[in-house]
Amino acid sequence: MTATNTPATRPANPRFSSGPCAKHPGWTLSALDDAPLGRSHRASVGKAKLKAAIDRTHALLGLPDDYRVGIVPASDTGAYEMAMWTMLGARPVTMMAWESFGAGWVTDAVKQLNLDATVMEAPYGALPDLGAVDWDTDVCFTWNGTTSGVRVPDGDWISADRAGLTLCDATSATFAMDLPWDKLDVTTFSWQKVLGGEGAHGVIILSPRAVDRLESYTPAWPLPKIFRLTKGGKLIEGIFSGATINTPSMLCVEDYLAALDWAEGEGLSGLIDRATANATAIWDFCETRDWIANLASDPATRSTTSVCLTIDAPEGTSKRIAKRLEAEGVALDIGSYRDAPEGLRIWCGSTVETSDIEALLPWIDWAYHAETAA
Known part of the structure; x- marks a missing residue:
């Protein structure tokens, strides 16, 4: 393929941003017409919408009955x-x-909370030694590294009889990967990721072990109001039934409910399969070319949502490829994250159509040859 041999087919939806992510297929602005705008979120209609979002999230994810779901401010x-x-x-x-x-979570723990933490790190593309984790400690980790495209392969490495809690940032995994809920005590995500919702709202999921910790432990540091989950030593149950800590956007909540309408039609397994098919199309593309590769060094740890790629070319080539594809209107926002190694990052979450990924790949080929032609 040469720079002049442009592909004939374009993605129907060129939005491959890793957040906020593409809207679900069939999304329309009219789906938000029922949003109770100008109404208090404390009014019965507002609380009902928030409770529906919580209950439907709980059901779609297949959470244990005694796990709690809350909508909170400031995204994941x-x-x-x-x-x-x-x-x-x-x-x-x-x-x-x-x-x-x-x-960033390491910085918070060590420099803000001044905890004497054990820090286990790995470079972009790899994982720390999962077998070396001390399960007498609380363990904080991301399930899927959104900026590296590296995920933990499964939950087998997490001890079933751990003494500490697991705190899992699963924002680019929830609804797209199989999560072992019995191994996760605290799980967080934002609906702006896999379900393509609007930004600024986060979701926190608590196991009974996490609730026990909240009700039996008082931190040594002051807690801002928006962080407080207990009052008088007891969990604030209202947070987990629709009484949010601060004012949510009812327009964003309505958009999430519309996304859940679509997601429930696919089912959790269907959502996972969609993301896997999208990522597999890219992996297969890379296997047939010697100039592009997955940043994840171990195939078992490759993300199926935030697929991060490296390109064997002079510095700056990947950025120019991303700009060329944006100028053509075939791929928006696919440059690697600012702190990550130079390359491309293509969102493959459940709301993305595999046909759009397949239409994009020849354009990446075209742009690479256009940028590296002698």
Whole structure:
């Protein structure tokens, strides 16, 4: 293929951003017409919408009956920091990081909370030694590294009889990967990722062990109001039934409910299969070319949502490829994350159509040859 041999087919939807992510197939603005705009989220209609979002999330994910789901402010970041600030410090902690967001949680634990944490790190493309984790400690980790395209392969490495809690940032895994809920005590995500919702809202999922920690432990540091999950030593149950900590956007909630309408039609296994098919198309493309490869060094750890690729070419080539594809209108926002190695990052979550991934790949080929032609 040469720079002049442009592909004949274009993706129907060129949105491959890793967040906020593509809307679900068939999304229309009119789906939000029932949003109770200008109404209090404390009114019966607002609380009913929020409770529906919570209950339907619980059901679609197949959570155990005694797990709680809450909608909280500030996206996945707010949800995860809420968990760290309210639960860490009760026992030793292990912080795991293999990309920028995990590294951010390390900074929070060590420099903000001043915890004497055990830090287990790995470079972009790899994982730390999962077999070396001390399960007498609380363990903080990301399930899927959104900026590295590296995920943990499964939950087998997590001890079933752990003494500490697991705090899992699963924002680019929830609804697209099989999560072992019996191994996860605190799980956070944002609906702007796999279900393509609007930004600024986070979700926190608590196991009974996490609730026990909240009700039996008081941190040594002050807690901002938006982080407080207990009152008088008891869980604030209202957070998990639709009484959010601060004012949510009812337009965003309505958009999430519309996404759940679509997702429930696919089913959790269908959502997982869609993401896997998308990622597999890219992996197969890379296998037949010697100039592009998955950043994840071990195939078992390759992300099926945030697929990160490296390109064997002079520095700056990947950025120019991304700009060329955006100028052609065939791929938007696919440059690698600013802290990650130079390359491409293509979102393959459940709302993306495999046909769009397949239409994009010849364009990547075309752009590479256009940028590297002598």
